[in-house]
Amino acid sequence: MxxxxxxxxxxxxxxxxxxxxxxxxxxxxxxxxxxxxxxxxxxxxxxxxxxxxxxxxxxxxxxxxxxxxxxxxxxxxxxxxxxxxxxxxxxxxxxxxxxxxxxxxxxxxxxxxxxxxxxxxxxxxxxxxxxxxxxxxxxxxxxxxxxxxxxxxxxxxxxxxxxxxxxxxxxxxxxxxxxxxxxxxxxxxxxxxxxxxxxxxxxxxxxxxxxxxxxxxxxxxxxxxxxxxxxxxxxxxxxxxxxxxVDRVRWHRLEVPLVGLGSLDGLVAAVTEQVDASCAQELDGHVVRLTLTERGPLHRELSRPEALQQLEADLREQLSRRHPPVLLESLRDASRPELDLQTVRLAGGFTGTLLAEADALAADPEALETVWKEDAELRSLRQRLSRLGVDALEKPRPEWVEQAGLRVVEQLHEEDET
Incomplete structure (x- = not known):
């Protein structure tokens, strides 16, 4: 039957x-x-x-x-x-x-x-x-x-x-x-x-x-x-x-790359394009978390004090007036400054050496394990996290070292431009 x-x-x-x-x-x-x-x-x-x-x-x-x-x-x-x-x-x-x-x-x-x-x-x-x-x-x-x-x-x-x-x-x-x-x-x-x-x-x-x-x-x-x-x-x-x-309100996590965006107007237009493509008209509403990604000239502009918060407030107001309305849950910045890492490596100097050392440490599991176990500050950090009820990982991740080296180089690059 x-x-x-x-x-x-x-x-x-x-x-x-x-x-x-x-x-x-x-x-x-x-x-x-x-x-x-x-x-x-x-x-x-x-x-x-x-x-x-x-x-x-x-x-x-x-x-x-x-x-x-x-x-x-x-x-x-x-x-x-x-x-x-x-x-x-x-x-x-x-x-x-x-x-x-x-x-x-x-x-x-x-x-x-x-x-x-x-x-x-x-x-x-x-x-x-x-x-x-x-x-x-x-x-x-x-x-x-x-x-x-x-x-x-x-x-x-x-x-x-x-x-x-x-x-x-x-x-x-x-x-x-x-x-x-x-x-x-x-x-x-x-x-x-x-x-x-x-x-x-x-x-x-x-x-x-x-x-x-x-x-x-x-x-x-x-x-x-x-x-x-x-x-x-x-x-x-x-x-x-x-x-x-059957949902009536839909949640979204959208990424907006900063590549090729040279103005705030261009960024707002890119956000609008992403929302248009993702948020169906037939629903009652949408909630969006926006994350800015990749490298672009606007990274420096958005790193200024309160710039990201002001952009978030403006976008939240604009999106709420749409039909159906879109609520901006948060605007997050995961973008990076414009930086040619290969050029930095070839130029040597302090930043080039820093990147090379980070790459070498990340590629050497034994050396990374030694640093993880023997460094007093890292050991103290794990102990504090444990007391707070946070489970610290038993083994370090190579990408942590790579990201740390990259962040330091980016920070030094931004300080040199100011």
């Missing part, structure tokens, strides 16, 4: 957006973004006449769910209920079962999996369509490999709904850890995963697949680009999957 479903995860309804100033005129736009993104997930379900919606954990941003978030969830699930579309939910580390006060009921078409593994048979027109298995987090921290509780019970197409860290993905707490081999061994056809906010697919044995749809709405600058859910079509036990963007 052919049928479709939508897989979404990590709604984080009513999330407090990081990087948005409290006094920003755009704050209300961002506060509505997670709700609008979820509404578009429901729109997709209705438009595609799916059999059910899967929500793989972290529907709410915090264990103490806000009233606004709970009411918004109820309204959207009501829309699916009226259309005869079922919803299956598991809770994750941000919204464990222990945080549910029971003050808001959900429609009868919604199945919330509890702290014990369960399986539900989905039927259509009196016939078995598929099976959905799931388990929720009872508390915030779940260190057990929950995937081991899942198992195939019948030949029907079977879905596993789970909030988990597959393969120890960095940047996410290692809750309900599991491996690709773990999931493949359970014999299910589709693993609907949540927890990791970056979209990913993993091929399993016998044509099965494990999928992270990513979150429907990016929440900060480290979640850039399109965000959405996955529309899955099942036919003859196989799946076809299509990612569908």
């Amino acid at each position: 052919r049928f479709k479903f939508v897989h979404a995860a990590d709604l984080h309804l009513d999330t407090p957006f990081r990087g948005i100033p409290a006094d920003s005129s755009l704050l209300s736009l961002f506060q509505q973004a997670t709700f609008r993104a979820f509404s578009r997930v429901v729109d997709l379900c209705l438009r595609e006449h799916v059999a059910f919606l899967l929500l793989a954990g972290d529907l709410f941003d915090a264990k103490d769910r806000s009233v606004r978030a709970r009411l918004a969830l109820r309204r959207e699930l009501d829309r699916l209920h009226v259309a005869g579309i079922q919803t299956f939910i598991v809770h994750g580390n941000h919204d464990p079962l222990s945080g549910d006060t029971g003050a808001l009921g959900l429609p009868g078409s919604v199945k919330v999996f509890g702290a014990d593994w369960e399986e539900v048979e989905v039927r259509r027109e009196g016939r078995a369509l598929c099976r959905v298995q799931g388990i929720s987090y009872p508390e915030v921290e779940v260190r057990e490999n929950l995937s081991s509780r899942f198992r195939r019970t019948a030949p029907d197409f079977t879905v596993g709904l789970l909030h988990a860290n597959l393969g120890g993905v960095e940047g996410h707490a290692n809750y309900a850890p599991c491996t690709v081999e773990d999931l493949g061994a359970r014999g299910l056809d589709y693993w609907a995963l949540g927890h990791v906010h970056t979209r990913a697919e993993y091929a399993l044995a016998n044509g099965a697949v494990a999928v992270y749809p990513g979150n429907p709405q990016g929440r900060h600058v480290n979640e850039p680009g399109e965000r959405g859910c996955v529309l899955v079509e099942v036919e003859e036990g196989r799946t076809r999957r299509r990612f569908v963007p």
Whole structure:
């Protein structure tokens, strides 16, 4: 039998957006973004006449769910209920079962999996369509490999709904850890995963697949680009999957090279060109982190006191007036002064010798290790970092030495020009 479903995860309804100033005129736009993104997930379900919606954990941003978030969830699930579309939910580390006060009921078409593994048979027109298995987090921290509780019970197409860290993905707490081999061994056809906010697919044995749809709405600058859910079509036990963007506010990290830019007007025009190319018109808004890169004559101009801050303020005002509005999260300068390093090396002298010594040290692992271990100032720095709870690297990186030498030469070059 052919049928479709939508897989979404990590709604984080009513999330407090990081990087948005409290006094920003755009704050209300961002506060509505997670709700609008979820509404578009429901729109997709209705438009595609799916059999059910899967929500793989972290529907709410915090264990103490806000009233606004709970009411918004109820309204959207009501829309699916009226259309005869079922919803299956598991809770994750941000919204464990222990945080549910029971003050808001959900429609009868919604199945919330509890702290014990369960399986539900989905039927259509009196016939078995598929099976959905799931388990929720009872508390915030779940260190057990929950995937081991899942198992195939019948030949029907079977879905596993789970909030988990597959393969120890960095940047996410290692809750309900599991491996690709773990999931493949359970014999299910589709693993609907949540927890990791970056979209990913993993091929399993016998044509099965494990999928992270990513979150429907990016929440900060480290979640850039399109965000959405996955529309899955099942036919003859196989799946076809299509990612569908639903985000309403999009985050971007853009780089603007200073090469060939000789004026501030030219720089502003280059920024505008980058924003035009990256910021889609159909969204409600965008947030941009701009980084100036490479070498150019404007580096010296922007190194003057408060120059970068003044440029940032001007760009922020200009971009906020666009349609849709663009919020400048920050302007960062990673550019370099115009400097021909090869000429510096060939000229010799102090700066040429400095670069040569830095290159030689970086290319000699034993010498670098000796400096790292025996230099008193470096040893003291590592000790101070350790007391502050910062993990200092055990081994030095050659590129650190190269960058340090380059920075000193650049600084001396700028001082000579003043």
